[in-house]
Amino acid sequence: MPKKSRPLDLDDFDAIDWDSEDDPTGNHAHCAEHGVDERVVDEVLSGDWVDIEMEVETAEFAIVGPNEKRNFMWTLLFDTSWKRGDWLRPVTGWDSRPKEIREWEIATGDEWKGSGRKGRRRRGAKNRVTVK
Numbered sequence: 001m002p003k004k005s006r007p008l009d010l011d012d013f014d015a016i017d018w019d020s021e022d023d024p025t026g027n028h029a030h031c032a033e034h035g036v037d038e039r040v041v042d043e044v045l046s047g048d049w050v051d052i053e054m055e056v057e058t059a060e061f062a063i064v065g066p067n068e069k070r071n072f073m074w075t076l077l078f079d080t081s082w083k084r085g086d087w088l089r090p091v092t093g094w095d096s097r098p099k100e101i102r103e104w105e106i107a108t109g110d111e112w113k114g115s116g117r118k119g120r121r122r123r124g125a126k127n128r129v130t131v132k
Contacts, residue, residue: 007051008061008078013088016041017081027090036076036093043068044076050107052100059091064104071114075100 018038019026031037049065056062059077066073073096081087101112
């Protein structure tokens with residue numbers, strides 16, 4: 001059953017929980033299908049990311065943030081690891097949608113100037129966007 005994502009506090013976590021690259025059913029393999037790998041996760045979490053609220057089923061947290069070069073915007077979903085409660089587990093991710101980018105813009109006060117569809121936004125959005 002879907003639930004609302006909640007804000008991510010990195011201070012609650014000591015490590016990122018990746019399954020083996022050889023596990024075809026693990027989070028590493030699933031994320032790789034969407035172009036998400038350790039580098040993407042590290043770059044986004046080390047940068048200017050923001051929490052967004054969205055309905056999630058297999059995750060707790062949803063964030064939007066640019067890569068290190070600030071030319072690509074990612075939406076990433078995470079969960080608390082079932083292995084250890086102080087490990088953050090990547091669940092999935094994707095090329096951010098315009099409404100997710102707008103949420104990032106509102107929270108940061110910055111205008112996204114990245115490439116691709118991420119560089120195109122709807123003007124006149126409300127001050128708070130809830131992503132569904």
